[in-house]
Amino acid sequence: MRFLHDALPDIAEEELDTRVTFCGTRVALPFFISCMTGGSEGGFRANRELAAAAQTLGIAVGLGSFRVLLENPALFKDFDVKPFAPDVPVLANLSAVQVRDTDIDALLTIVERLRAHALVVHLNPGQELFQPEGDRDFRGLLDAIARLCARCRLPVIVKETGFGILPRRARELRAAGAAYVDIAGAGGTNWISVESYRLPEEERADAEEFRDWGMPTAALLAAFRGGQERLLASGGIHTGMDAAKSLALGAELAGFALPVIRAVVGGGSAAVVELFRRMERTLRKVMILTGSRTIADLRRGTVWLEPGLQAIAQSIAEAEGSATPRPPAAKYAREK
Numbered sequence: 001m002r003f004l005h006d007a008l009p010d011i012a013e014e015e016l017d018t019r020v021t022f023c024g025t026r027v028a029l030p031f032f033i034s035c036m037t038g039g040s041e042g043g044f045r046a047n048r049e050l051a052a053a054a055q056t057l058g059i060a061v062g063l064g065s066f067r068v069l070l071e072n073p074a075l076f077k078d079f080d081v082k083p084f085a086p087d088v089p090v091l092a093n094l095s096a097v098q099v100r101d102t103d104i105d106a107l108l109t110i111v112e113r114l115r116a117h118a119l120v121v122h123l124n125p126g127q128e129l130f131q132p133e134g135d136r137d138f139r140g141l142l143d144a145i146a147r148l149c150a151r152c153r154l155p156v157i158v159k160e161t162g163f164g165i166l167p168r169r170a171r172e173l174r175a176a177g178a179a180y181v182d183i184a185g186a187g188g189t190n191w192i193s194v195e196s197y198r199l200p201e202e203e204r205a206d207a208e209e210f211r212d213w214g215m216p217t218a219a220l221l222a223a224f225r226g227g228q229e230r231l232l233a234s235g236g237i238h239t240g241m242d243a244a245k246s247l248a249l250g251a252e253l254a255g256f257a258l259p260v261i262r263a264v265v266g267g268g269s270a271a272v273v274e275l276f277r278r279m280e281r282t283l284r285k286v287m288i289l290t291g292s293r294t295i296a297d298l299r300r301g302t303v304w305l306e307p308g309l310q311a312i313a314q315s316i317a318e319a320e321g322s323a324t325p326r327p328p329a330a331k332y333a334r335e336k
């Protein structure tokens with residue numbers, strides 16, 4: 001894809017407005033720190049640094065899965081980053097399987113104690129299948145998400161973790177009550193490859209066969225184009241240009257995991273701020289060169305798709321359209 005370069009942008013840089021509303025809060029940039037870590041001393045240090053960077057930047061920050069808190073509430077302090085990010089959205093995180101298998105009140109109590117702005121529910125069947133102790137039963141997750149959305153007064157965001165969410169599934173998730181769908185597509189961190197480091201030699205070859213698994217973020221965004229879904233883009237978005245393109249393809253915000261964890265491990269909060277400032281500089285230049293005063297302007301017809309990407313988007317839509325409808329899944333038996 002390419003941006004439609006505007007040789008006559010009738011804009012002064014000082015007029016640019018990069019702010020957007022996310023989960024009911026105004027954030028300074030259409031970027032967020034994807035959910036990553038927690039539940040250990042190292043995890044807390046990283047979360048604290050990420051939260052401090054998010055506060056400086058005025059952007060939302062995601063926490064890693066709080067699953068461990070369900071078993072060990074004493075670790076709450078490892079997730080308690082609100083004091084470091086008082087003015088920006090903090091996003092709590094749990095897997096859909098945990099949502100299905102946990103008492104919703106217990107789960108919402110933790111979200112409340114964290115003073116989170118939203119609960120992010122992650123879908124990661126690919127990763128689980130390559131964890132020796134991973135989940136193998138993925139039934140009833142959509143129903144569980146619908147039950148959660150009905151009970152949770154905060155926005156619920158549903159994300160993948162690097163293999164993408166198809167448009168059909170995004171529509172179902174939105175109908176179930178999800179405020180946003182974060183497509184978290186392929187192109188960046190591949191959790192099957194990550195898990196393969198922990199596997200015995202003979203099973204590592206199995207993981208190798210999935211090296212290329214998943215729906216690339218750009219292809220999914222192109223396939224979603226023109227749809228009504230409220231999308232967040234992440235997965236392989238590693239530069240300001242990647243982020244600008246994902247916004248131009250219709251995402252409301254762009255999320256980053258891998259580049260951010262690298263920055264925080266390498267240089268703490270200051271390195272994370274520097275990373276985002278660099279991406280902000282690129283975004284602002286793209287806005288001027290496409291005649292976009294606001295992020296809404298950037299999301300309105302500033303790109304053209306190369307024929308290859310156009311064809312991929314088309315074929316995803318056709319493949320989804322021709323998929324044999326499945327019989328409705330039996331309601332999940334374990335009502336919680």
Ligand SMILES: Cc1cc2nc3c(=O)[nH]c(=O)nc-3n(C[C@H](O)[C@H](O)[C@H](O)COP(=O)(O)O)c2cc1C
Nearest residue numbers: 034035036064065122161184188189235236257258
């Ligand atoms: C170190 C690390 C830890 C992660 N932990 C979580 C997690 O606890 N919950 C979650 O939803 N996603 C988790 N993710 C997935 C990211 O949120 C993101 O969806 C994925 O890494 C793709 O983005 P990327 O290509 O920018 O890395 C993690 C990613 C990384 C790199």
